[in-house]
Amino acid sequence: MKPPAIVARLLRRSSSMRTAHAARACVVAIGFTLACTSALAATISGRVVDADDQPLPKVMVTATHLETEFGGVAVTDNAGAFSIGDLPLGRYRVVAGSGMHLSRTLTVTLDSTPMAPLRIVLVRGLGGQVFALAGSGPKNYATVSVLYGTDRKPVSAQGAPVVFGAERGELVVGVCQVSIPRDHRIGELESPSVWKFEFRPDPSKHVALLSTTRMETAAFRALLAQRLKESGARSSLVFVHGFNVSFEDAARRTAQIAYDLGFRGVPSFYSWPSNGSALDYVADGEQARRAVRYLGEYLELVFADPQVDEVHLIAHSMGNRVLTAALQQLAAKRPAAARPKIGQIALVAPDIDAEVFRNEIAPQITGVGRRLTLYASTRDKALQLSKKLHNYPRAGDLGDVVTIVAGMDTIDASAVDTSLLGHSYFAENRSVIADLFALLRKDAAPSERFGMRPMTSAGRRYWQFAP
Numbered sequence: 001m002k003p004p005a006i007v008a009r010l011l012r013r014s015s016s017m018r019t020a021h022a023a024r025a026c027v028v029a030i031g032f033t034l035a036c037t038s039a040l041a042a043t044i045s046g047r048v049v050d051a052d053d054q055p056l057p058k059v060m061v062t063a064t065h066l067e068t069e070f071g072g073v074a075v076t077d078n079a080g081a082f083s084i085g086d087l088p089l090g091r092y093r094v095v096a097g098s099g100m101h102l103s104r105t106l107t108v109t110l111d112s113t114p115m116a117p118l119r120i121v122l123v124r125g126l127g128g129q130v131f132a133l134a135g136s137g138p139k140n141y142a143t144v145s146v147l148y149g150t151d152r153k154p155v156s157a158q159g160a161p162v163v164f165g166a167e168r169g170e171l172v173v174g175v176c177q178v179s180i181p182r183d184h185r186i187g188e189l190e191s192p193s194v195w196k197f198e199f200r201p202d203p204s205k206h207v208a209l210l211s212t213t214r215m216e217t218a219a220f221r222a223l224l225a226q227r228l229k230e231s232g233a234r235s236s237l238v239f240v241h242g243f244n245v246s247f248e249d250a251a252r253r254t255a256q257i258a259y260d261l262g263f264r265g266v267p268s269f270y271s272w273p274s275n276g277s278a279l280d281y282v283a284d285g286e287q288a289r290r291a292v293r294y295l296g297e298y299l300e301l302v303f304a305d306p307q308v309d310e311v312h313l314i315a316h317s318m319g320n321r322v323l324t325a326a327l328q329q330l331a332a333k334r335p336a337a338a339r340p341k342i343g344q345i346a347l348v349a350p351d352i353d354a355e356v357f358r359n360e361i362a363p364q365i366t367g368v369g370r371r372l373t374l375y376a377s378t379r380d381k382a383l384q385l386s387k388k389l390h391n392y393p394r395a396g397d398l399g400d401v402v403t404i405v406a407g408m409d410t411i412d413a414s415a416v417d418t419s420l421l422g423h424s425y426f427a428e429n430r431s432v433i434a435d436l437f438a439l440l441r442k443d444a445a446p447s448e449r450f451g452m453r454p455m456t457s458a459g460r461r462y463w464q465f466a467p
Contacts, residue, residue, distance in 0.1 A: 010161050032178065045189035046118035048076050048096050051222035055080025056122060059096055063078070064413045066107070096120045096233065096388025102175065102213055105143075106179045108399045123219045123227060141179045141203045143210065144255035147224060149173050149269035149298030151291050153249055154214065162214045168287070172295045173220040173301065177210040180254035181201030186260045187428045189252060207252045217301070224305055227266045234309040235265035236302050237440075240295065243284050243351065243382070246276035253427060257314070260433050261440060267313075268302065270295050273323055281389070286320050292325040299326060303340035310343035310407035312440055316426055317382065317396075319441040320350035324357075344439045348426035349375060351386050351394035354403050357395040366407030370443060374403060375426055378414040402457040409446050410462035411435070413456065431465050 048059045061082045071092070072084035089110045097103030101122035108118075127367065134360035141454040153169030154162055162174070181190060181204055190206045192198035201208035228234060240258060241250040250271040258267035272291035274284050303313055315323035324347070331338065345368070351363065366372055376396045377383075383397040393400045404410050426432050431451060438444045446452045446463040457466045 003246070006017055007384035009430070012257070016066075021200055034319065042087050043083055043085040044072075044087060044092070044108075044110070044118075045081070045095065046120060047080045048082065048120045048122060050101070051121060051123050051219065051226075056101065059101070059122070061094065061096045063087060063092045063094050066093055069453050084323060094118075094120075096122060100133070102215075111414065123223045123226070124216070132260050140182045142182070142259065144178045144180055144267070144308075145227070145258050146176050146178060146251060146258065147173070147220070147227070147266065148176055148251065148254075148271060148274075149268070149294070149301070149383075150247060150271040151294035152271060152273045162212050164212075164271070166246075166273050168290065171215060171297050172214055173298070174212065174214040175220075175223060176212050176251040177228055178252055179206070179208045179210055180259045181205050181207070182257070184256075189249075189256050189428070206255050209248045209251050212247075212251070212346075220263045220301065221305065224266060224302065228305060228307040228365075231265050233264040233266075235312065236310075237265060237267045237312045237314065238299065238302060239267070239269040240313070240315040240323045241269065241274070241279060241347070242270060242319045243274060244276060244278050245271075245274050247271045256425055257436075259428075259431075265439065270298050270322075272319070274318075281386075285319060286308055287319075288321045289325075290320050292329070295322050296326045296329055299340075308342040310342070311369070312343040314344075314346045314348065314426075314436070315349045315350070316424070318351045319452060320347050320396075321351055324350075324352065324361050324365060327368055328361065331364050331368055336367075343371075344443070345369040345372045345393075346426075346436060346439065347374045347378065348432075349380055350381060350394070351383060352395045353390065354393040354395045354397075354401060358403060358405055362405040362408060366405065370407040371412060371439065371445075374405075374408055374440060375411045375413045375415075375430065375432065376403065377412070385444050402460075402462055404457060404460045404462050410464060411452075412464040415465045415467040435465075 008343055044063050048056045049063065050056055055078065057076050057080060059076040059080045061076065061084065062071060062073045063084050065088065067090060068086065070085060074082040074084045076082045087110065091107065093106055094106045095103060101124050104120050104122055106120070150164055151169055152164040153167040154172060155165050156163055162288065165345050168209060192201055192206055196374065198404065203210065231443045239254045242254065250269050254267055254269035273287045285418045291310050302308065313323060350357065375394065377396045380397055383394045386394050395403045398412055398414065402410060413432060416431045435449055438449045452463045453466050455462050
């Protein structure tokens, strides 16, 4: 439905409700001013401002009752003020947005409890892309907002719809909105299937990228600070994807992981310019090497927010090369006392030379975070192929040797169900998601986590998912 049609529909409902309810004088305040004319009719009002507390005129604000879908609409005046009247009491979804700013969605409850006036803060974007999606029925999906950093080159010019391909560029930051269907299954990345005659993503059925917005660095900082304050968790998560992954799939995967983990902080991802093709393994390796600098810059942006108490880092496959190199640079650049608070570091199926990892990388990054965990498997076909190409075992492949390092927990994930060439088990199996949950929420040692059993290799201990 087009915006004018939505406005007309909301106004018609507002008019019908005014006729249905007799007015009685009373005043109620809830997060903003509620001027009631009856026990079932109230007014929502407030101000919309930018990150510098300057008023934003001509911003559309809609209020929709979550049970009846009744609502109203208003446009802010030159002082950024708005007012939506004659609303029945109950829970509402309030949305404010303009073409130049990222939209904000709030859920509020109208009752008789007085509260302070509402102040809606919008941050400016540099153009965004909203994808055409199938399905126009009622919203039966959740929306997960994930921040991003990337050194992919934008395909479009500044101010135009944003699309990221596989070309190299400079650091770009922004935010994506991703849908999670109501019947989502933990660990799955629901996608359209031609076998089901699904040719476009439907947010009610699929994990779909709804929008991508590019932002200036200052606006990104403001948005991160805002999201941290709203979450109350004072933590962030950064996911670094692996080989053969597009920007879109990285956004979808990050949202799925954050949703499945019930992550209470601010989720984000870093997308380096993978070609998104299984035939471009060598080229992806070069792109990963170049991306180290830009990932470091992105992490510094996240670390710089004074509200961040800890940042959790998860890397998959070839993305471990980018993350571990960035952590090595961080360790070399800052003394231990001046390092940012890094929480869990999860290296999942790392496509790194096992000997190089043990002797050169691990000694520099153990102790950088609260806990370092490596997930590996004997059944990872992509890592088996990488071993043939490099002629040396990979740190994430347990086929020849178990990579065990002091100060790091090694987990054998061979027993879990694998798919996509056996290379995405970290996000597609309940066991690993549950284990990551215990890591992020409780900082639990392997001995304290469900489904783990101790194993030994050459007299050194590691852990295995019980089959």
